[in-house]
Amino acid sequence: MFSRPRLLFAYAIVAALVFQAGCSDSALTALSKGMVDVSAANQAVTATVITAQMNGTMTADEARPVLQVTLQVAQAGIQIDATIKGLSALTPAQKTSILPTIKTLAAGVTNTVATLNISNVAVRTAVLASLTTIQTALATITVALGS
Amino acid sequence: MPTAIQAILALINAAIPNVANLIVAIKDANGNVSIGTLLSSADVNFEQTITQTQAWLAAHPAPTPKA
Numbered sequence: 001m002f003s004r005p006r007l008l009f010a011y012a013i014v015a016a017l018v019f020q021a022g023c024s025d026s027a028l029t030a031l032s033k034g035m036v037d038v039s040a041a042n043q044a045v046t047a048t049v050i051t052a053q054m055n056g057t058m059t060a061d062e063a064r065p066v067l068q069v070t071l072q073v074a075q076a077g078i079q080i081d082a083t084i085k086g087l088s089a090l091t092p093a094q095k096t097s098i099l100p101t102i103k104t105l106a107a108g109v110t111n112t113v114a115t116l117n118i119s120n121v122a123v124r125t126a127v128l129a130s131l132t133t134i135q136t137a138l139a140t141i142t143v144a145l146g147s
Numbered sequence: 148m149p150t151a152i153q154a155i156l157a158l159i160n161a162a163i164p165n166v167a168n169l170i171v172a173i174k175d176a177n178g179n180v181s182i183g184t185l186l187s188s189a190d191v192n193f194e195q196t197i198t199q200t201q202a203w204l205a206a207h208p209a210p211t212p213k214a
Contacts, residue, residue: 053207
């Protein structure tokens, strides 16, 4: 059906594509996976806090600082996703421009954890668990981007 | 169909790990499965968080300190 040269050419193209794909940027992969972890934990803590406040197990004053930081994380996350969508690798300039945003988010989450004021133990534990997940993911991204 | 897509994803995962890391099967509320990227699923979470927190913060503004 196909001549031998054409088959060899097709195999070469496929091999080249697989090789290229296999060499996709590890920093970009770490950043993408990290953003998924951040987004899931961020949404989890948001849902936990809003539900707890609506149920009366948490006051609005306790909820507000946590929701302010989750909003900050989500807004920055959307921007980072928009920046890296469609890329196959991160340039050093892109790493340099994304890193300060990640560090700012990490500092904000760390500050929220340090000043967390939630009297209900179960809610506090759940919120801390999600915030810790976010911290871990942001730390992993920071390392992947070259700190 | 979902099984077929999952099988394809498993093959891609085995063959090209770095690329497959960015590919996921997304199942919507109606049970439909499609292939998307990790970032698309992250965006859904982020957008949901923004919508919920902005609505909550608008409904519960911080008390203004008394002069």
